[in-house]
Amino acid sequence: MTADLTARTVDFKAGERNVFLHLLTACNLSCQHCYINPPQHGTETLPLATVLQWLELFARPEQQGNLILLGGEPTLHPDVGQIIRTAKSMGYSVTVDSNGYLFHDFLERVSPAELDYLSFSLDGPDATVNDPLRGEGVFAVCTENLRQAVQLGFRTSLIYTVSARNIDQLHRMPALLNDLGVQRFFIQVIGLRGKSARTVSVEEQWQVEPAHWLQVVPQVAQEAARAGIHVTYPKVFLEPDESFACAGQVAENYFIFPNGRVYQCPLCEDYPLHHLCIEENQLVKRNGLFEDRFFALDIAEGCVMNKLLQPDTLEYTAEGKPKHRISCCMLKQEILPQI
Numbered sequence: 001m002t003a004d005l006t007a008r009t010v011d012f013k014a015g016e017r018n019v020f021l022h023l024l025t026a027c028n029l030s031c032q033h034c035y036i037n038p039p040q041h042g043t044e045t046l047p048l049a050t051v052l053q054w055l056e057l058f059a060r061p062e063q064q065g066n067l068i069l070l071g072g073e074p075t076l077h078p079d080v081g082q083i084i085r086t087a088k089s090m091g092y093s094v095t096v097d098s099n100g101y102l103f104h105d106f107l108e109r110v111s112p113a114e115l116d117y118l119s120f121s122l123d124g125p126d127a128t129v130n131d132p133l134r135g136e137g138v139f140a141v142c143t144e145n146l147r148q149a150v151q152l153g154f155r156t157s158l159i160y161t162v163s164a165r166n167i168d169q170l171h172r173m174p175a176l177l178n179d180l181g182v183q184r185f186f187i188q189v190i191g192l193r194g195k196s197a198r199t200v201s202v203e204e205q206w207q208v209e210p211a212h213w214l215q216v217v218p219q220v221a222q223e224a225a226r227a228g229i230h231v232t233y234p235k236v237f238l239e240p241d242e243s244f245a246c247a248g249q250v251a252e253n254y255f256i257f258p259n260g261r262v263y264q265c266p267l268c269e270d271y272p273l274h275h276l277c278i279e280e281n282q283l284v285k286r287n288g289l290f291e292d293r294f295f296a297l298d299i300a301e302g303c304v305m306n307k308l309l310q311p312d313t314l315e316y317t318a319e320g321k322p323k324h325r326i327s328c329c330m331l332k333q334e335i336l337p338q339i
């Protein structure tokens with residue numbers, strides 16, 4: 001049988017609910033591209049009782065939802081074990097996205113059966129690439145804890161945020177992932193949010209040119225799939241025959257922050273554009289010119305928020321036409337593992 005390394009676009013599924021809950025914004029690290037923005041997202045650690053009430057707001061006993069626990073660093077939350085167990089009992093499939101430090105004896109206090117995925121963030125195949133971005137010593141701690149998690153039987157995934165500073169080292173990741181025993185690989189594109197939106201000099205550029213992205217990322221994804229890893233990466237550029245869809249209109253994604261803001265579009269997270277919020281443990285719709293009013297706009301560039309908030313990512317022909325239509329930032333492509 002020949003290997004099928006064709007990337008499949010993962011269309012938004014009507015009714016699928018993804019709940020991205022930031023338990024806190026505090027973190028032990030200080031990554032150069034951190035997207036957390038405390039003036040916009042709050043500085044509090046949500047008390048256990050509040051977390052459970054908020055989870056109830058988004059739970060649907062009749063249909064499984066996906067819960068992704070985030071921070072800051074979510075394992076800094078003292079009750080993360082109990083949050084995972086209660087979320088499972090509410091019918092959620094639960095993933096924890098960690099920077100790899102795994103506080104509060106995480107691997108002893110949570111069992112592999114209780115957690116669907118433990119995800120680690122790493123932005124380079126070795127310390128010389130990763131640590132200038134994420135902090136000195138981070139590569140060693142993250143990979144050591146990842147190895148331990150795999151040994152204990154946790155299902156693991158790894159998130160690599162591609163930027164101009166590490167794209168040329170991405171091709172070395174499949175071998176590392178294979179060695180670590182990681183099951184899923186999420187390649188992400190740097191979002192121009194938080195700290196990465198504030199750097200301006202040429203040497204500090206984060207953004208990847210479209211041609212560079214297309215030259216590197218699909219090939220590395222195929223390589224990882226050949227090594228037996230399930231790979232997901234963002235679509236970013238739509239082909240002329242592909243249709244555009246805004247997840248804000250056709251999917252149920254909720255990005256929840258400790259100050260009660262609830263966004264449906266992650267590109268809006270640096271601004272008070274959320275059209276939902278949690279007040280006194282109730283989900284409330286805000287009336288006014290917020291993110292949801294933009295989702296239906298049909299423009300030649302594709303994603304309207306990308307055009308409004310990150311216009312530098314767009315390129316135009318001499319006639320003024322966009323060279324590429326930009327997909328929703330949540331549209332993914334996947335390649336299934338080949339062995």
Ligand code: SF4
Pocket residue numbers: 027028029030031033034035036071072073099
């Ligand atoms: S680990 Fe995440 S939350 Fe912490 S500094 Fe890095 S990007 Fe920010």
Ligand code: SF4
Pocket residue numbers: 245246247248249264265266267295303304305306327328329330
């Ligand atoms: S990224 Fe663009 S297409 Fe996706 S939800 Fe936001 S506005 Fe819609």
